[in-house]
Amino acid sequence: MGPDADKHTDKHTDKHADNHQRRTTAPAEVPPPGRFSEDTLRELRRSSIMHVDMDAFFVSVELRSRPELKGRPVIVGYPADRSVVLSASYEARAFGVRSAMPMAVAARMCPSAVVIEPRHKLYYEVSGQIMAIFGSITDLVEPLSVDEAFLDVGGAIRRLGPPREIGELIRARVARELGITASVGIAASKFVAKIASTRCKPDGLLLITPEETIPYLHSLPVSALWGVGGKTVEVLARRGIRTVADVAASPLPSLRKLLGASGEHVYRLSWGIDPRPVTPVRLEKSIGAEETFATDTADDALLHRELLRLSHRTAERLRGAGMHARTVALKLRYADFSTITRSRTVSTPIDSAQLLYAVAVQLLESVGERPMTVRLVGIRAEQLEEAAHAPLQLSLDRRDDNWRAAEQALDAVTRKFGNKSVLPARLLDPANNHTANTDTANSDPAGQGNTGR
Incomplete structure (x- = not known):
């Protein structure tokens, strides 16, 4: 999982927030509700999708x-x-x-900040407790990252009562049992629920009913739509499209011509x-890791060792997840951040470090002569399949099988003694000096969840 995201709200923050039941006071426990008629249940279920997100989770x-x-x-x-800031x-x-x-930039911006080194094991423990709370509410839980879920x-x-009361119950339990705060967005769809949770942060609740959805969406900047990043905002702005309402008013063929295949996606979201x-079970779509060097490097040997x-x-993470x-x-990433x-x-399909490494080296060589020194290198395993359903990694080279057996033995040692107990000899070089690493697992389509914590 990636680092703790900032999830900040656009500063033109909607004037409708209070009218949409934004809550920032300490949540109270919800008494058991009475029975609902079938008509009432149908109405309440029209807005029963939640996005629950912890506030500044790691902090x-x-x-x-x-x-x-x-x-x-x-x-x-x-x-x-x-x-980098996590x-x-x-x-x-x-x-x-x-x-x-970059931490250096953050220190210049806020020299009075207290810096705490991360404790990832603790964060994953708390994440498990968060998901357990969600699971006690409903079986339909779709985790997006360590601290958020639909x-x-x-x-x-x-x-448990109407969705808003269930949202308050979740906030109350998270505060009481875990000592942290959560923001809850509630709507008829995942997209709108995610917008709602973002716009009631921190420590709030925002319910957007189906009747309020279109007016609410159309009051937002176009950047609120999933998949609309900085470059797309610029492209749309050149055509005078600056709000979600502008997108909704644009002819679909024009958007397709302007944005290609994503034009229809953006248009549909503009109408909610x-x-x-x-979806309760979501397979990770990729697993990877990357490293930022202490000093930019042009050394092929160092790049190979880091790969x-x-x-x-x-x-190791592939095998732990049962994936190929x-x-x-x-x-x-070069010195100029390109x-x-x-x-x-x-x-x-593969799950062997040696096979991953062999492909990574081939890819590095395919780059050819590099224009400048390298700041960061990363590797990612994509198009994942469950190992139980993937074909066997057959090879005519017995060394492949030997490597797999050795790596599985290494997994067992690591589980028992920790991840620094046994390493390939090439990785014991004390000159291999690096300062920041990131393990990543992505199960979230682009723009749907958060890129950081």
Whole structure:
């Protein structure tokens, strides 16, 4: 999973928030409801999709044991200059600090911020507790990351009350049992529920009914639509399209011509059309890892050694998830922050570090002469399949089988003694100095969830 996202709200924040039941006071427990008529149930179930998202998750977890820091700017991240911000308190965000920002930049923006090194194991433990709370409410839980999920609570209304009361119940339990806060968006679709949770942060609840959906959406900037990033905003702005209402008023053929295949997607969202159900089981679409070097490098030997390290991290996580990959992707970020990717699909799905590494090296060589030094290198396993359903990784080279057996043995040692217990000899080189690493697992279509915590 990726780092703790900033999920900040556009500053033109809607004037309709209070009219849409935004809640920022401490949530109260909800008494057991009475029975509902079938007509009432049908009406309540029209707005039963929730997006529940923790507020500044990594920071909030850390503040449980550092209560003296509440109300102060706090950043979670490694203090090295070339590391990046993983999470920032809302007090730090007021200075412009955002997730994925270089720590050196964040320190200049907010020199008074307290920096806390991350404790990923703890965050995953709390994540499990969050998902357990969700699971006690409904079986229809679709996790997006360690601290957010979609829920369909239509089947829980008889037992727990209307969706807004269920949302307040979730917020109350998260606050009481975990000591952190959550924001809840409720709507008729996943897309609108996600917008609602973003716009009631921090520590709020926003319900948008089907009747309110179109007026609400049409009051927002076009950047509120999934899949509309900075470049798309610029393209649309050149045509005078700056709000969701402008998109909705544009002829679909014009949007297709302007945006290509995504034109129809953007148009449908502008009218609140998102028929996707909450899907409880979501397979990871990719698993990978990347490394930012302490110093930009042009050293092929160092790049190869780091690719081997990243291949082992990625392969271990593939095997742990019971997945095989059909495609291997290489990522290079140069000193000027420009980024390139190369990928190759293999004939048979793989989960071996040595096979991942072999493809990654081929991809690196395919880049040819690099124009400048490299700041970051990454590897990603894509087109994942469940190992139980994937064909066997057959090979005429017995060394492949030997490597798989060795890596499986390494997994067992790692589970027992930790991930630094046994390493390939090439990775024991003390000169391999790096400062910031990221393991990533993506189960979220582009623009749907968060890129950071």
